[in-house]
Amino acid sequence: MAAERETEVPEAQIAVHWREEAYVYPPAKFIGQANASDPAILERFREERFPECFKEYADLLSWDKYWHTTLDTSNPPFWKWFVGGRLNASYNCVDRHAAVRPNQAALIWVPEPEEERTESITYQELYRRVNEFAALLKGFCGVETGDRVTFHLPMVPELPVAMLACARLGVIHSQVFGGFSGAACGGRIADSQSKVLVTMDGYYRNGQLVDHKVKADEAVARAREEGVEVEKVLVFRRHQGQYASASPMVEGRDFFVDEVMADFRDKLVEPVSMPSEAPLFIMYSSGTTGRPKGCQHSTGGYLSYVAGTSKFYQDIHPEDTYWCAADIGWITGHSYIVYGPLALGTTSVMYEGVPTYPDAGRPWRIAERLGVTTFHTAPTTIRMLRKVGPDEPRKYDYHFKHMTTVGEPIEPEVWRWYHDVVGKGEAVIVDTWWQTENGGFLGSTLPALQPMKPGSCGPGVLGVYPVILDEEGKEVEAGSGRAGNMCIRNPWPGIFQTIWGDPDRFVRTYYEKYCRDKDSKDWHDWPYFSNDGATQAADGYFRILGRVDDVINVSGHRLGTKELESAAVTVEEVAEAAAIPVADELRGRAVEMYVALKPGVTPSKEIEDKIALAIQTEIGAVARPKHVWIVPDMPKTRSGKIMRRVIAGISNFGDVGDITTLANPEVVDEIREKVQAEKRAIGEGPS
Ligand code: WTA
16 A cells, blocks of 8 residues: 555645735625625525525426425435436526527627637527527437537637537437547447537637647547447538638548538527436546546536525526636536536636737737626636736736636745736636536535635635545544545535446545545545645635646646556557656646656657657647656566656656665666756756
8 A cells, every 4th residue: 555655646746835825815806796695695605594494496497396305315425415406507597598598699709810700609699500500400410319429629718519410319418528549438428328410610729720620530530440430521621611620521421510500591400308417518627547538427416506506606607708818618518618608698718829919918808809708717827818918908908806716726926916916806716626526616616605715726616615624534624734634524416427338437536535434325435535735724715736646737638647647658669658747837737748668679769759649649738747757667666556646756857766776776866966957057946
């Protein structure tokens, strides 16, 4: 067990150690209009009121049949919410608003090229488009309720349309982040056994029209290798009547949506009334072992939870212009670009491209032009905008009332720039901590009622009761200054239902560690283990330190070390590989790869490039390592386990810890000299 633990690199080890920060209070103007400004709401969600308190969230939705049981705990930890209820997510996000405010914009899409027109899609127009695409999926692809459909789409309005079309039919969608490679998409197609892939010919990124369809061919080939045959590939076109890809359309398999659509124009499809516990979508996330985890989210619980948190934490009002600058390919986009905001009938802005294209003023021009009231982004983007355009926000006449940060810990200095410069001191900030598995926020301040503290997400959100546990399961006291494992004591409606096709792994990863009694049907015995490290201040505010499992968070994207290492060893010269996180000014963390070559192979720049390319091909450009270090041998324990802690220490110019138990302690100095000398030479050494 001890040897086992030695191989882990808790990110907490290289986390910044912050000092305690002073509170920052929300502006009176914000409080005056907030959805939650009466402290009575905190009373209503007190633990004694759990789980019935969540009726308040469920009542934000329109149910075809009202539910009878709030929380069913009969088969732990497979919790069921709002049992007996029936509803349709597409109806809740589209039809009911189109009926009363048909001409309000549901989505505003901003293309990356600035000369291209911004597109406004009203609720009525969204209703038509969702119906037509649902009719096409059903009539042309023959998909049925319960089937899975994979999307590999960029940030275009076709993506929320396709999601809501699936939801209308009770079909489970699985969107793979557009920046991921064809191979990564193919693996996820195979895992979910999708017969249909929806993609696009190309999209704009940093001024380039990227060929995207080519990835569909790779995805289909990879899925086939893994035993799943994709029957149809639906291809949207970025520019009508043109084709942005060099890859040929495969006869009988690939179809342009605009051509097939001719038969489905203006067709309407009744929303299928789904049981509350029916799965709505799968979202893949990296985990401790190589295979990505398909997090399966429910219809009633999930939608209630994202509607409730959007209302009280994002403070969304229908008349707001809300811009979440995440990618819909991540959970943040699912919950807080599409399902939450649309369930509340607001106007949700989507942007196709890179925030700094063509310059660092772009986001602020968009905000000014569209009158954005609410802005949501990630620390990595904030750091980048601060670096390349620290004074840009001052040049534009926009006024946010509310801003969000999500995805990584934010440094207090960066937080202050966000608050003072981006928010012009007028906006409240919520730092929301949560995960793909969670559906919605778990840790955050309630913006009008709880003061902000730079670098801390705040206390548990309404109806969520977190606790920090040590390795033995004992509570780590608030204010003790000690770190431990961030856990949630209770279930909540947005919690994922299971890992698609692998319920054992679901139980093992999230519940086994702290379960008090496997036979118990009482939720108190089943705390949820988040796999994040954290500390709690005396005031109850949490500070998240990062992952304790083998996951590296690059720019808010979770990458499994095992996935990265498996990709590196696909290069035939490579014998062994280890991925470690290094602190990175812009991306928070970046990946460095250490590799040992097979006997007789001479190290070369060419091999380093091959490894970087293999990672890019298998996973995607986000995963491309910052450096590939070819080393004579990996530092190893006597039982042969690679000591990632040691190489992480070297790459980060930190402590390598005790190396006396290594089988080959002599390699440590050799590696350190090489790596640190090269890093210093290119200005990456400690300042
Ligand atoms: C990290 C993104 C600090 C954390 C919604 C978590 C954060 C992982 C925060 C989940 C935050 C997310 N402060 N760290 N506000 N939000 N994280 O699944 O390590 O892409 O476990 O979900 O990001 O990443 P995921």
